[in-house]
Amino acid sequence: MFSDDHFLPLLLINILGIAGIIVWHVQGRSRQTGRLIVQILFFTGMSLVLYMGGIAPHKPDDVYTEGFAALLSKSARMLWWTHLAWTIVGFIHIYVRLNHKPREAHLIMDIAVAIIYLGVALSVMGFVFGMPIATLVTTSGVVAVILGLALQNTLGDVFSGIALTLGKAYAIGDWVELSNGTAGRVTETNWRSTNLLTGANNIAVLPNSMLARQGLTSLSRPDETHQITLSVRFVARQRPRFVEDVMRSVLQASTLIVKDPPPAVALKTIDAIAIEVELQFRVATLAMGISARNELIELIHDQCGANRLSLAMPAESLVYVATATSGESSTPSAESRSSRAL
Structure with a gap:
């Protein structure tokens, strides 16, 4: 039996397969390129031996059906299918690394790797051990339906992540x-x-x-800059154009906001009590928003003192008292102001 032409190729395939596994583990996870080269070399050598020996890995062995030779035949085919899976997975890892894919692409890569290993496992059971693949697929489908019903929430998270x-x-x-x-x-x-x-x-x-x-x-797309608005109310005794110019100087004096695109000053509303101004500006990152807002508030306080601008009370803190004469419109009373917000 050992003089058959298939025995030496099968023995050599087992040696190459086991040696490939040892070298693959010695390379370590940090050397993905070296692992791929090892996988390609050993898989190519095993494939050449199979071809030269006339052995088909996708067909059960009809020559050796029992004894040590049968075990050697099955192990050789299993090692070949295993190295095939590792080679394909290695190419996927290298593709992700060379294309600088983000870490979230690993989710798709894990799915591809799982499909490859599942396909190889079914191939080994069908081609090496002669099991009926159709029956296995049908049985696994029933099991998948049962698991799907039991893990609806988890599967929902998985497919949503995909x-x-x-x-x-x-x-x-x-x-x-x-x-x-x-x-x-x-x-x-x-x-x-x-x-x-x-x-x-x-x-x-x-x-x-x-x-x-x-x-x-x-908040990070199309770039990291983030727009922030700051509303300020001034007493309405100053001209709106003057208020706008003062606030524009505040924005120009800031060192923590982005100047391109330029910040803007919007005059929102005016009434008998106040002029409401909105400062619109951008910061380089969202994390700088608090620091930039604090700096602007400090600058506004300084400019108000330098230009004799007075801040108005918040609109919600004013209480309107109706006049004694019916039909006349209500007017605000300075003596009736109370801060409900406080």
Whole structure:
């Protein structure tokens, strides 16, 4: 039996397959390119031996059906299919690395790797051990339906994560804000959830299905700049044009806001009490918003003192008292002002 032409090729395939596994582990995870080269070399050598020996890995062995030779034949075919899977997975890893794919692309890569290993496992059971693949697929389909019903919420998170990844709604490092008010920087995405680092330095773990259902605003796209508005009320004894010029000088004096595009001063409303002005400006990153706002408030205070501008009371703090004569419009009384907000 051992004099058969297939025995030596099968022995050589086993030696190459085991040696390839040892060298593959010695390379380590940090040397992806070296691992891929090893996988290609050993897989190519095993394929050449199979071809020269006339052995078909996709067909059960009809020559050796029992004893040590049969075990050697099955192990050789299993090693070949295993190295095939590793070679394909290695190419996928190198493709992701060379194309500088973001970390969230690993979710799609994990799905591809799982499909490859599943296909190889079915091939081994069908081609090496002669099991009926159709029956296995049917049985696995029934099991998948049962698991799907039992894991509806988890599967919903998984498929929502896939949809968000393919749609590129956000990337690692983006600042996002949800419709429910939750905001933070995306630090990690995985199969089930997305992690946000909030402004309070807490990690918010959000299920992917919740993200898919809610409206999401990316605060980091198309760039990192973020627009902020600051409303100020001035007593209406000054001309609006003068107030606008003073506020424009405040924006020009700021060192923490972005000057391109230039900031703007909008005169929103005017009444008998106050002129309401809105300062519109951008900051380089969302994290600089508080510092920039504090600086502008300090500058506004200084300019008010230098230009004799008086800040008006908030509109909600004014109480209007009706006059004694019916039909006359109500007028504000300075003596009747009270701060309800406080």
